[in-house]
Amino acid sequence: MASRTEYEPGTPVEAVFPSFAEAFPFESFNRMQSAALPAIADRDDNVVVSAPTASGKTALAEAAICRTLDAGGTALFLAPLRALTNEKESEWERFESLGYSVYVVTGERDLDPRRAERADILVMTPEKADSATRKHDSPRYAFITDIDCCVIDEVHLLDSDRRGAVLEVTVSRLRRLCDPRVVALSATMQNVDDVAAWLDAPPESTFEFGDDYRPVPLSATVETYAHGDNAFADKYRRLYRALDLAEPHINEGGQALVFVASRQDTVRAAEKARDELAERDIDIGARGDYDFHTDAAELENDTLRKSVVDGVGFHHAGLSKADKDRVEEWFKQGKIQLLFSTSTLAWGVNLPARCVVIRDTKLHDPLEGEVDISPLDILQMLGRAGRPGYDDAGYAHIVCDGSDADKYRQLLRDGKPIESRLAETLDSHLNAEIALGVVDDIDDVLSWLETTFYYARAQSAPGKYEAGDSLRDRVSATLERLVDGGFVDQSGLNIEPTGLGRLTSQFYLQLNTAESFDALCQRAASNESPPIDESTVLRAVADAAAFDSVSARRDEREAFEAVLGHEGDDLDDGNRKVLAILRAGMDGTTPGELQSDAWVIRRNARRLLAALRAFCERFADPRDANLVRRIEARIEHGVSDDTVGLVAIEGVGTGRAQTLAEAGIDSPAAVRAAGVDGLRKAGLSESVAERIHEQARDLPALDFDWKDIPDRIRHGENTMGEVTIKNAGGGEPAGIRVTVNGVEMTQQTSYLGEATVPVGVFGGDAETLTYEVEVAFPNLPLRPVVDSRTVDVA
Template sequence: MEVAEILPEFADAFAFEEFNRMQREALPALLESSENVVASAPTASGKTALAELAICKSLADGGTALFIAPMRALTNEKEDDWDRFEALDYSVYVVTGERDLNPRRARRADILVMTPEKLDSATRKHDSRRYDFVTDIDVCVIDEVHLLDADRRGSVLEVTISRLRRLCDPRIVALSATMPNVDDVAAWLDAPEEATFEFGDEYRPVDLKSGVRTYTHGDNAFADKYRRLYRALDLAEPHLREDGQALVFVSSRQDTVQAAKKARDEIAERDVSMGVRGDYDFHTDLKEAIDNDTLRQSILDGVAFHHAGLSKEERDLVEEWFKQGHVELLFSTSTLAWGVNLPARCVVIRDTKYHDPLEGEVDMSPLDALQMLGRAGRPGYDDVGYGWVVCDSSEADKYRRLLRDGKEIESRLAESLETHLNAEIAMGTITDLEDVMDWLETTFYYVRGQSKPDEYDFPNLRGRVRDCLEGLVDRGFVETGADLSIEATPLGVLTSKYYLRLDTAARFDVLCDRAESGPITTADVLETVATAEEFDSVSARQDERDAISAVLVGEDTDDLDAGERKVLAILRGAASGSTPAELRSDAWAIRRNATRLVSALGAFLDRFVGPHAANLARRVEARIENGVAEDAVGLTAIDGVGPGRASKLAKEGLSTPGDVTDAGVEGLIDAGLSDGVAERVAEGAGSLPALEIDWGQFPETVATGENEVCEVTVRNVGEPARAGIRVTVNGVEMTSTNAYLRDEEAVPVGVFGADADELEFTVSVAFPEEPLVPITASRTVDVR
């Protein structure tokens, strides 16, 4: 059955000319009806084409398609793959947290690509102009729907799909690797029997022989890696000797590199004939194409590594050379298993555990393991693929059961029910207890509860929901009315909007209470974020502890556990631009999560305390992002000024945007900037607010017992911005006001003859949305 015969207008959108047997059987349900579809099929059997068929039907009908990719790295891959749709004049737009959203492009896109987390965030804000595009989806393709069973992420996918169906009721097409309980997923998504497909191993293009091999676990984790590596090479070697290829999955980017280097030596020691050193033309091409010296030398010996830290060009070349057979042994992280179709005769999972910066050492997901092993066997080249799990003997039976029986998909919603329930209440979709029950009936949790009532405590569901609601009320996230209605408090709304865990939001609320009774410091902000629940699984390895103590020397951190101290040390190091080498492997992920949390904390402080407190959080956020000194952080507000340029200007005595404006282009050139950069930086500084404080007829003296009301004018001679204006006398707040400063704001100040001999009046102006150091000015009045 040729693609051009079935879909002549979309023939060029597919990477092949003929549909295979599995695709042919699913084709009528996808193209000839509008019913929801659920399809379970072995890895490498061609599931991606089912997604593309559903998308083509939507495009032909003038609709918009949404593709939910299981991880962020794969959204970019889809964008590249689907340039075939772009060539047919259909636009593909990727929406991720790493990219600035262009709402206009998102609205006009024919195909949207998102992760579950980004879709969750967008659907929570569906009634905003920025994210209203999510209510205009005609078909939603869920790639790898068995992600439902993943820790933390599974519940996000589950509630997001339920929410999307309530918002715009798109057609759902859910695809998965083999899963025993495909009927439960079909029941959840209302897919009829004729549109539910369970393609077994007979649809694999190549038979799979899989098994478990053990190693002897020692006292040294570093040495264990090499024990597992030698075991993996033992399994791969017979295939390499027969000109087959092997794909070995390891736990981290660094491990791909180290394993490849060690494997080169071991392969040479075993006298396995591999590599392309005799191919002069390829050697020349390789030298020009690959900058990474370690990768280049490895490829010459037929060995390579692949991870998300390589450039896209390098990853593409490694994949292409593996397909061509130039690379025979490839070490990769798990991302490759979910992404590009890159089969090998032999697949070995060397590491069943990995280190997560936010979770510590965790077990590989069973679904990940099955996905990796599914890459074994090259269609058209191999009759059999071989897949092996290398693990400690204590875990061997667990993996043997997994390979024999597969893995039923379970709901993870119960683990975070309070958080998701709060989000639904905050959006206004739940207003009473009956609404909660109606909402639950739209979830996979409800379907699995009917299948396994005892395991899901289904008979007690209503009582559990009531307890959950009472907990939200007791903690201040939700309030109930006299008519038993349910409504989110401002705390609950902010918690949902900023995607926070409830315990973290409660910590933020405590800091807001403290800030209302007195000023808070940078240390308070950092410690509140470091102890957020989002970091509750961070652990400090023994070799990191001295570095942590060195960063935190002199600080009172006795109340913090080792993981919290590690996060705090990384944030302190990031803010100063000097993270110790021992902490850098985890610093990127922790810092990225922390900037999101500090931004959310700023919104809490803005809502519950005021602009000055929010401005402090904004400055802390900018310091963590840019690693600049506290007095120079305002420079990062200038478009085009990053950490390096900010530090350079600060060393030249230009530490604020005001200093930059005063210096002008010539002064910036004198400070070491090139002509073009100096012009851009000067222009950027001019696009920020700039203040003048006019004290008017402010007295120098006041008689004891007399009062006089004066007027101080705060004038903005730069760009308009929201500001908080605060007046204190002898350090005690007298008045405060919030204003959108376009031109000027008159602030009444009462001058009174008090008991003190001297009164110091200070006007302070802070911008909650900019990392600008507050502008202050003071006047002293003698009391006579």
Template sequence: MAVDEVLPEFADAFPFERFNEMQSAALPALLDREDNVVVSAPTASGKTALAELAICKTLAEGGTALFLAPLRALTNEKESEWERFEDLGYSVYVVTGERDLSPRRAERADILVMTPEKADSATRKHETARYSFIMDVDCCVIDEVHLLDSERRGAVLEVTVSRLRRLCDPRVVALSATMPNIDDVADWLDAPSETTFAFDEAYRPVPLNADVKTYTHGENAFADKYRRLYRALDLAEPHIREEGQALVFVSSRQDTVQAAKKARDELVERDIPMGARGDYDFHNDAADLSNDTLRQSVLDGVGFHHAGLSREDKNRVEQWFKEGKIQLLFSTSTLAWGVNLPARCVVIRDTKLHDPLEGEVDMSPLDVLQMLGRAGRPGYDDMGYAWVVCDRSDADKYRRLLRDGKEIESRLAGELDAHLNAEIALGTIRDIDDVMSWLETTFYYARAKSSPDAYDAGSDLRERVSNELSQLVADGFVERDGLRIEATRLGQLASKFYLRLDTARRFADLAERCAAVAGDGDAAESIDAEDLLATVAGATEFDSVSARSDEQDAVSAVVGSGAPEELDAGQRKVLAILHSGMTGTTPTELKSDAWVIRQNALRLLAALREFLDNLAPARFANLACRVEARVEHGISEDAVGLTAIDGVGSGRAGKLAAEGLSSPADVVRAGVSGLVAAGLSEGVAEQVVSNARDLPVVVVDWGEFPETIATGDHDMREVTVANNGGGARAGLRVTVNGREMTAKPSYLGQTTLPVAVFGADADELTFTVEVTFPNRPLDPVTVSRTVAVR
């Protein structure tokens, strides 16, 4: 069917002139009906055009479309692709966690592009002005809906779509690779049979020949990696010799680089004609690559692609592969979900990968099928060839996967308590009846109906949810009053920070300890940075972290025997990474996992800070804030306050600290000239000094405070605490000889504190005013006065 006949006003939005057979079959359901639509079709068969058809219908009716992309990298890709819609006068706006949100642009957008995680966040905050735009969505297109079966991300996609449907009831168009149980997805989304399509392999543009190949083990994992590489090259070689292209998937970014290096040498040994060193223009273009290894490699016809490359380098690699200048490309799995880069031959070299949070895990069956689906170039190849290279013990498992496909399961069951708590905290569930109404909107419910034995559900599903609710009440996350239910502060915090409930309970327990010892000066000192780090390291989110044998000596060198006994080897590794992160000296053995673990720990430290801010005195939240800043920036305890200055990160803080400047007050005193002397440019120095002046400056006025008091006398005085800098929320505390007399939160300005001076048995009384900032990494301000007892 010709595009300009079907959609004349949107013809320029499509990069082709005619819809293919699959697209034409689904077209009436998308354009002529209002029902929800579910389409399952082979990779590379043209599903993206179905998404665009649904979007065109929505735009023609004056509505707003939301496109849920499975990866953040793909949201950027759609932004580039859909400039075609911009050229037609429609606004495309990408909303991701890495960009500052413009609520105004989001509200005016005709097409929103988001990941499931960002859409989850937006729907949770739909009542705020910042995220109210999510309520205006008229059509939601779910790309790769088979991600429901992803262990890590499936439940988020499921509850987000269910919540969105309850909030604003958009039309839903769900697109998927081939899956056996498409009817379950259709049942979940209330898509009738007339708008549910299961296109089989006959609709694949290029037939696929997929198989499993095994390899012989070597002496160790390192040797095995290269045995699999040679096996992959054996499979790719005949296609490369025929001027075809091969795409080899490996498990990590580093492996793409190492495999490309080794493959270049091996291809020379095998005398396989490749490369374009005689192409003068290509040689000049390659010189512009920012990655040195890639610059050398592409001239030999070998490239690599991973998320760590610059966008410019990735774009060049993709373009050169499409043009045939790169004949052998090594990549991580992200390429399988993203850019349409088919190859005549696809080989999955690694079926297992190292996950910093999970240890060694099998590659997801969804990833495997997605990668294999990249085999075969429409218009160039008569057949695509795809292989899984694996251990003999896994061969039958992968053969079954290739033969039968993968049924899509719900992953909500394993996280039911946390997601139920989140809905209660959001107020979308307010009573017992709402609980079951919510459950019936989930894919979990639809899947349990069709396969009750597999889900151990059937007639007991209501009982299961009822038990989960009772446990939430028992654990303090939810309060129940008759049929009415609502989240406690603990439940709200757990939901806000996406915490597993065991972790939320652990954080609350620490906050309760802090609150309990607050009045006892000696005991309060026993809760320190080490307690906070151990609490985070022991979080449930890190339960699956493992410490390899070569890492354990490095862990011991960092934490010694000081780690709490409750922490297992993997959690001690997390603790070691956090400790070394605070000083910027992570041992080499721990660096490969350190970044991912540290990023997850920073999220948990931010959550712990807010738990302490809500449930304990302010000084403990301030301690958490300073620990968080040290882990993030790798700065010493003495200089961590510098990071409170907007625009000062680890590099600038290190320069300033090296010159003896350790606080914002030091920066203000040093002035621009002092910061220039410390190595900052004049423009940066001016901005840093200006930003430092915006921070609070505490002044304590003791008034007519006595120097002596007679034994047995009692005198009431007032102490004034003022702020001569930028406004800030603070915790104020007065102690006498280490014992707390007064404590209160305040927004500084200026406030007065009543202080009782009494003639006690002691020879002297030391009164201390302490000012702490719960959400800034500033050192506490303490000022003391001593009164002699006569």
């Protein structure tokens, strides 16, 4: 590679990266890129770059990756959103064509450890990287310790309420694990030096490019609207205000991008806008483009198909990839002149518009209720105004309530400093570091803290943050909380995690939720009331701290009261709403009033149920863990407890389980007994029937052999027998419990191929002895398998 101290604007890519010229979508670097290139291409220091949206930061990420690949290393790209990881996979086929492998690791895909290990470029979200670094010592995630360069896209995500602390501790942990070069990129932020101090980036590798580096100047204003009688009417008042602002640009053949709060809002706003544009007699070029109308007929979404032919579109994460790709391409071509979108579009997809309007500054969060859209998102959306090469200026507008206007004017005037969010969840993150073995004693606690952005920010803004002795006091108090809660054991200066602490870290639980789960398991292990049953499990999850901010509207309260009756009367309305969504979801009968929030709440509930199952397995009983696993499966698939075992079969989900159940096939054992012919008669195709039958044979299939158990025994006589459980199917961890007349005799846990359990037969006062052996599988949603023998006492 070339080695120079500076680069002129317009420097050809080939002159800097001769082996990677085809990896870039352009032939020469712009003014901003050329200024940062010496630090990226000719030095090994960590780099921090703050530059306006659309100024070309992505090319700097690619430049850092090229330098890493040229040296034979592995690069990690941390993308702020999961949707953007998939986008990078598509964009970086350019690297694939040069012989380098790109592998995206997300929670929605099954990890292939071999592909991850061999990848030259890894793409992950901060959350997935957090998970990987927590499990770095397992063979499955060992690849994460081989990173040579970590590129952080949109590092100002540090200031995100929910996700900022995750990014902060993940990068700090990664630096301790393998000390990669870090290249952090950001939209304009006030305190770039704080980020540089955190990452140890020297001044010559720290850049703050101002608005004069924007390819198109930005004119931004705050606009207010007059309130109506209700929130529904206000949405349309804001929409008409947005259309007033967009109309002059559309009339001139330009384009407008309007950001709204939700996926549903994009659709409704587009429908209303079509009618309004027609009423205002605004000329839209797409209306007469019949070739475009023919192309639009290929769209999968019916509403979108009708809308785009009038030059109005919408874009959200729920659209199919094909539909999103078409919308993006048509917007770039100018065929769609008015586009409604959620904020996701602002973070990654390069779709600038002459005019950007933020119609909604608040959104409904299923877990938090109505919240303000973060200032980071606001600035990110505004930054999409202005099309390089097409517009002399970009026009951006925030439509808001008059009481909020000064707040947003100050944001436009001063920007926003990036703050650390670690203090809000310091106890959980410190527990995770102790659980990982990173922190072994009290000195390590302070050393760990010094690697965080929280510490760096505290040094520059001691008035806002605790610093010095007060910071040490805060850390000591946090450690004391972990010790008192049973998450950490302390002996003198040494500290180590407990089983509770490790499970809490593994499942990303808040401490009070972990304490609640632990208390439930301890009561069950001691046979105290209440026992672990369906109601206590659902209540424990619904009452978890993760759902503390859930709110309930009036119509929702009526709906969940119809679902629950008097169940959970003592819970807050928000938690009771969660309980109703879980209870209804188990039967697949969620009322319409609860459906808008149901998906998010169930997804979070399934994570909590997986954690509770692990707690039960560790601290209570395998049969309790099995109960939780069945509830988890029922909430996911909406099937009855009688048929839940069907979804243990790979390839059987809600629809197939219902098809089989209607044919009287209600368990894996029944699937095996039905055979392929029986499954075909139940309504499955032959290929599916063969596959389902084969998968069912991989699940446990038990046979019980009772030896030396007499049919009759005299009073006062005793004898010993045994029961052998043989598994003709796939091996699986199992809890085996033997009772006599309902009283537990013995219990053990084993990996079940075959197990033998002793059985004592005692001729006591009872006239009949009923022996039961129960086998429960904590990790499978199979109903426990029970077999029994009866002995008469003469």
